[in-house]
Amino acid sequence: MGFSQGLSGLNASSQALDVVGNNIANSQTVGFKSGSVAFADVFAGSQVGMGVQVAGVNQNFSDGVLGAGSSALDMGIQGNGFFRMVTEAGRVFYSRNGQFQTDENGYVVNNQGMRLTGYMATGTPPAIQQGAPVGEIQIPTGQMPARASDAGSISGNLDSGNDVVSVTPFDPADGDSYTYSTQVNAYDSLGNEHAINVYYVKTADNQWTAYSVDSTSPGTQGSVNLTFDTSGKLTTNPADLPVSGAAYQGGAALNFNLDLSNLSQQASENTMDSPSTTGYPPGLMNGYTVGDNGQIIASYSNGESQLLGQVVLSNFTNPGGLQSAGNNCWTETPESGQPVIGIADTGNLGSLRGNMLEASNVDLSKEMVNMIVYQRNYQSNSQTIKTQSELLQTLVNLG
Known part of the structure; x- marks a missing residue:
C-alpha cells in the first residue's frame, strides 16, 4: 500500500x-x-x-492588468465577459485575448483566423439597429459615399444701426441693394460643393429680409422676412430660409432650409458665427478606432467619421466550467451554462477598452x-x- x-x-x-x-x-x-x-x-x-x-x-x-496595445483593433476586457469568435465552419470559441486585425476580406480576426462577432451598423447614417443579429464584424474598405445637405443653420447678429436699404429690387450683383452677406457651403447628392450666399436686407427698423442664392448652380432665390422686437430678439417663427438651385454636374438640385432662428439684432457690428449644414463629399477611409463601449468607428478623408459595428461580449453562469481549447480559447460546456451575449458595461458584463490589452x-x-x-x-x-x-x-x- x-x-x-x-x-x-x-x-x-x-x-x-x-x-x-x-x-x-x-x-x-x-x-x-x-x-x-x-x-x-x-x-x-x-x-x-x-x-x-x-x-x-x-x-x-x-482580471489581468491592462496595458497599451499596438494595433487599432486591440481590445482589453475588465470584469466579466469573453470575446465571442467563430471559425469559417461556424464553430464558436471564447477568449480574453484582444489581439485582432483584419484579414484580406476585411473581417476582424484573431491570430488564428477566428472572426470576431458583434453587431454591424446599417442605415443612413449607419447605426446599430435594435434587435440586430449577432454576426461576424467586417470592416468595409470602399469609400464613404457623399451625403446631400438637407438642413443647415446660421447664428449671429445683425447691426441695428445699419441704414435702411433704399435700392430696390434686391440684386446680388448690386452691393447697394443689400446690407450684409455671408456664405454657407453645402453638398449635393454626388458630393459636389455648392457655395450658398446669404444676403441680409434691412427694410425698416427691426425689419429685415434674408435671401439665399446658390452661386454654384443658380436657380430660384429663396427669401424670408425677419422681425425683431425692441430687445433685439427674433420673433419670426419659423425663421426658415429656403435654399434651392439647379442640378449641377449630374447631382440632384439642392432643396433644404437654413434655420435663422438664432439670429439677434443688437447695436454691434454684423457678425455671423460659423454657419453649418448637413452633408459631406465622398471620402476615403483613413483608419478606425475602437471605443470603450466596443464601437468600431472609421474616420475618412472628408473629415467625417462613421460607425461600422459594435463588439459584443459573452458571459457564463459558471466560467470555470468552460473547456480549454488551446490558442487561449475556451468552448462552451453543459457545466458552464448557456452564454449571455450583450454590449460591454450592460447587465453583468464587464467593460471593454479600445487600444488596450489584458496581460x-x-x-x-x-x-x-x-x-x-x-x-x-x-x-x-x-x-x-x-x-x-x-x-x-x-x-x-x-x-
Whole structure:
C-alpha cells in the first residue's frame, strides 16, 4: 500500500508542477488565465487511505492588468465577459485575448483566423439597429459615399444701426441693394460643393429680409422676412430660409432650409458665427478606432467619421466550467451554462477598452513558491517509496 501512496503522490506532484510550468510559460500570453491544481484523497474503503489524486485543474478568471496595445483593433476586457469568435465552419470559441486585425476580406480576426462577432451598423447614417443579429464584424474598405445637405443653420447678429436699404429690387450683383452677406457651403447628392450666399436686407427698423442664392448652380432665390422686437430678439417663427438651385454636374438640385432662428439684432457690428449644414463629399477611409463601449468607428478623408459595428461580449453562469481549447480559447460546456451575449458595461458584463490589452494574470512570485513546494512534495513522496523499499529489503534479508 505504501508504494501506491507514494506513487500517487509522485503523480499528483508531477501534474501540479506541469500546471505551474504552464502558468510560468504563459506569463506573457495576452489574456491568459492561470490554473491551480485541486487535490483529493483516495480511500477506497481503507481507513488508512490509498494516497492522493488530482481532482481537477481550476482556472483563475480574475482580471489581468491592462496595458497599451499596438494595433487599432486591440481590445482589453475588465470584469466579466469573453470575446465571442467563430471559425469559417461556424464553430464558436471564447477568449480574453484582444489581439485582432483584419484579414484580406476585411473581417476582424484573431491570430488564428477566428472572426470576431458583434453587431454591424446599417442605415443612413449607419447605426446599430435594435434587435440586430449577432454576426461576424467586417470592416468595409470602399469609400464613404457623399451625403446631400438637407438642413443647415446660421447664428449671429445683425447691426441695428445699419441704414435702411433704399435700392430696390434686391440684386446680388448690386452691393447697394443689400446690407450684409455671408456664405454657407453645402453638398449635393454626388458630393459636389455648392457655395450658398446669404444676403441680409434691412427694410425698416427691426425689419429685415434674408435671401439665399446658390452661386454654384443658380436657380430660384429663396427669401424670408425677419422681425425683431425692441430687445433685439427674433420673433419670426419659423425663421426658415429656403435654399434651392439647379442640378449641377449630374447631382440632384439642392432643396433644404437654413434655420435663422438664432439670429439677434443688437447695436454691434454684423457678425455671423460659423454657419453649418448637413452633408459631406465622398471620402476615403483613413483608419478606425475602437471605443470603450466596443464601437468600431472609421474616420475618412472628408473629415467625417462613421460607425461600422459594435463588439459584443459573452458571459457564463459558471466560467470555470468552460473547456480549454488551446490558442487561449475556451468552448462552451453543459457545466458552464448557456452564454449571455450583450454590449460591454450592460447587465453583468464587464467593460471593454479600445487600444488596450489584458496581460496574463499569472503571479510569477507565487508560481515560483508553488514550484518549490511541489518539488519538495515530490521529493517527500519519493522518500516514502524509498523507505518502503528498504522495509521490504529488510524482510527479504530476514528470510
